[in-house]
Every structure is written in structure tokens, then in C-alpha cells.
Amino acid sequence: MSGFALNSNDELARDYLLTPLDRALVVATQEGLPVTAQPYLAVAQQLGISEDEVIFRLEKMKEFGVIRRIAAVPNHYRIGFKANGMTVWDIEDEKIKELGMKIGQLPYVSHCYQRPRHEPYWSYNLFAMVHGTERSQVEERAELVREMLGDACRKHEILYSSKILKKTGLRFSTPNK
Amino acid sequence: MEVLDQRLIDEYQKGLPVSSRPYLDMAKRLNVTEDDILESLDRLTKSGVLSRVGPVFNHKKAGASILAAMAVPDEKMKDIAGRVNAFDGVNHNYAREHEFNLWFVVTAPDQAQLENTITAIEDACGYGVMSLPMVKSYYLDLGFKIQWNQ
Numbered sequence: 498m499s500g501f502a503l504n505s506n507d508e509l510a511r512d513y514l515l516t517p518l519d520r521a522l523v524v525a526t527q528e529g530l531p532v533t534a535q536p537y538l539a540v541a542q543q544l545g546i547s548e549d550e551v552i553f554r555l556e557k558m559k560e561f562g563v564i565r566r567i568a569a570v571p572n573h574y575r576i577g578f579k580a581n582g583m584t585v586w587d588i589e590d591e592k593i594k595e596l597g598m599k600i601g602q603l604p605y606v607s608h609c610y611q612r613p614r615h616e617p618y619w620s621y622n623l624f625a626m627v628h629g630t631e632r633s634q635v636e637e638r639a640e641l642v643r644e645m646l647g648d649a650c651r652k653h654e655i656l657y658s659s660k661i662l663k664k665t666g667l668r669f670s671t672p673n674k
Numbered sequence: 675m676e677v678l679d680q681r682l683i684d685e686y687q688k689g690l691p692v693s694s695r696p697y698l699d700m701a702k703r704l705n706v707t708e709d710d711i712l713e714s715l716d717r718l719t720k721s722g723v724l725s726r727v728g729p730v731f732n733h734k735k736a737g738a739s740i741l742a743a744m745a746v747p748d749e750k751m752k753d754i755a756g757r758v759n760a761f762d763g764v765n766h767n768y769a770r771e772h773e774f775n776l777w778f779v780v781t782a783p784d785q786a787q788l789e790n791t792i793t794a795i796e797d798a799c800g801y802g803v804m805s806l807p808m809v810k811s812y813y814l815d816l817g818f819k820i821q822w823n824q
Contacts, residue, residue: 515736520783523729523736529727529728530726530727530728532712532715532719532727533712534695534697534708534712535694536696536697537694538694552692552694559692563735564736565731565732566730567689567728567729567730568687568727568728569718570687570724571725575723576723583777598812600812601811602812609812610808610812610813611810611812612807613805613809615804618774618804619743619804624741624806656771656774657770658770659769660769662758662759662767662768662778663755663764663765663766663767663778
């Protein structure tokens with residue numbers, strides 16, 4: 498199953514140390530490749546290295562799971578998933594792995610992560626973004642998730658965003674001091 | 675949306691060929707010209723249907739990042755959000771309808787610098803930050819199946 502492949506990839510990535518060149522590549526490509534016939538050559542010229550080296554380093558980072566994929570990244574909001582809710586769940590610790598994998602594979606869920614509880618303020622240990630065309634659909638889908646989780650779920654909430662205060666895309670600056 | 679645009683997204687949201695001429699490879703596969711592909715990608719990125727064409731990094735490996743939440747009184751929300759946003763390492767910040775009403779992502783080149791940034795945010799805001807690092811991912815990030823007729 499693909500889930501296990503990804504997990505073993507994650508294990509590998511823990512042992513991979515980014516070289517200064519890798520970091521420069523992360524910075525140069527994180528906002529997208531230039532849309533030209535030879536995008537890797539354009540990046541190479543920007544960094545003063547060869548096209549082959551760019552492709553080699555990117556493949557290496559892919560192999561070690563630092564790069565998940567090199568792809569056309571759709572903006573789901575623009576394609577029709579106009580509503581989303583951050584659902585948070587208080588799941589029995591012994592069941593979280595099994596249930597997390599189940600929820601993470603649902604077609605309308607993204608960003609399904611286990612995170613630590615902070616009792617007594619915060620008892621939720623599973624986060625999942627639920628997407629839909631409108632808020633009522635998000636709610637129906639969260640209810641489906643609730644049913645799938647059954648007795649292992651003690652409580653849950655849906656946190657809707659009321660305002661985007663800052664959104665710059667994920668950005669890592671160059672580590673050089 | 676043009677049929678080629680939809681086909682491009684369907685075929686390539688999971689991955690592009692990594693080669694010297696990736697768009698030529700795609701063109702051959704989709705039976706169009708390299709220029710058709712470039713025009714389509716240009717159209718899709720300019721209109722915002724694609725947020726970008728490029729690598730999707732595993733945040734945890736390409737640097738350190740964390741989800742953080744704060745509970746801020748409503749009347750101080752604007753002020754505190756401004757203080758949080760002033761940090762370069764903060765790249766997403768959302769107001770959410772909850773007692774914990776400020777949710778943001780902090781990134782740094784490594785774990786030590788990440789922790790320093792969080793402490794600096796607490797000092798600048800006067801409120802504690804609830805740190806919610808990813809313990810485990812259950813999301814395979816394979817892209818959504820898009821219903822084009824929706």
C-alpha cells in the first residue's frame with residue numbers, strides 16, 4: 498500500500514542532511530519553476546551550476562523524501578472547493594494510527610496529522626482539513642468522519658477560518674547568517 | 675476552462691517528468707506542442723488555478739516548521755496579529771472561530787531557530803503560544819480528484 502511507502506520515505510528523510518546547494522535549490526524553486534522550455538537550466542543559471550547538477554540534486558531530494566513531488570500544484574479554492582474547516586478530534590491513543598490512516602485517505606481530506614494534546618486547554622490529537630463546495634458540505638463530511646471514528650472519538654470541533662491574516666506560501670529563507 | 679488545461683492538471687498534479695525538457699515530454703504524451711503546454715501553464719498560473727509548477731517540499735525535512743495557536747481577546751486581535759505577522763518565519767496566519775482564535779505556521783532553517791522564534795513571538799505579543807508540531811502525517815498528499823463539471 499502506498500501509505501507504507503511514504504512512511505518509509507519519511508524514515509529515510511530523517512537521515513538526509515541538506516547540503517548548502519540543496520538549500521539554495523529549495524529557496525530558488527519553492528515558489529515554482531520558471532515556465533520556460535528548460536526550467537532546470539534557468540534555475541541552474543541563476544545558481545551558477547549545471548543543469549545536470551540541478552536535476553541530480555532534485556532527484557536526490559525526491560528519493561529521500563525531502564521533496565514529495567515535482568508537480569503542477571492546483572489551488573483548490575479556485576477549482577471549486579470554496580469551503581474548508583479544520584476539524585480536530587480527540588482520539589484514543591491506541592487507535593490513532595489505524596484511524597488516522599483511514600481518515601487521511603478520504604478524498605475530501607487533506608493535512609491529516611497527529612499533533613500533541615495540551616491538557617487541560619486542548620485535548621485534540623488529530624487534525625484534518627475537510628474540504629467542500631460550501632460549509633454545509635464540510636459539515637456533512639465531518640459527520641461522516643465522526644461516524645467512521647465511532648467510540649474511539651471522545652469529542653471533536655470544526656474550526657472555520659474567519660479571516661486570512663497572512664499567507665505568503667511556505668518560505669524558507671537562506672540559512673546563511 | 676480549456677480541455678488541455680484540465681488534462682494538464684489531471685495528469686500532472688501528481689508529478690512532472692524531471693528532465694531537461696519536461697514540457698516537451700508532456701507535449702508528446704498529450705499529443706500537442708511544447709508551446710501549447712507552456713501557454714497552458716502560463717494561463718493556469720496567471721489565473722491562479724495553479725498556485726505554481728514545481729517541487730512540493732516535505733516541510734519537516736526542508737527546514738523546521740510548526741503549527742501554533744494563541745488565545746487572544748477579540749479587541750486585541752488586530753494588534754497581536756500584526757505583531758505575529760511581522761516575523762519573517764510566519765507564513766500563514768488565520769483567525770479562527772474558537773477560544774484559540776489565532777492560528778499560524780512558523781518556519782525556520784532548523785529546530786533551534788524555530789524555538790527562538792516562538793519565544794520571541796511570545797515576548798512580542800505577551801501571550802503564550804500553544805505549539806502543535808506534527809507528530810505523524812496520515813496524509814499522502816496525492817492530490818484531489820477534481821470534478822470538472824462541478
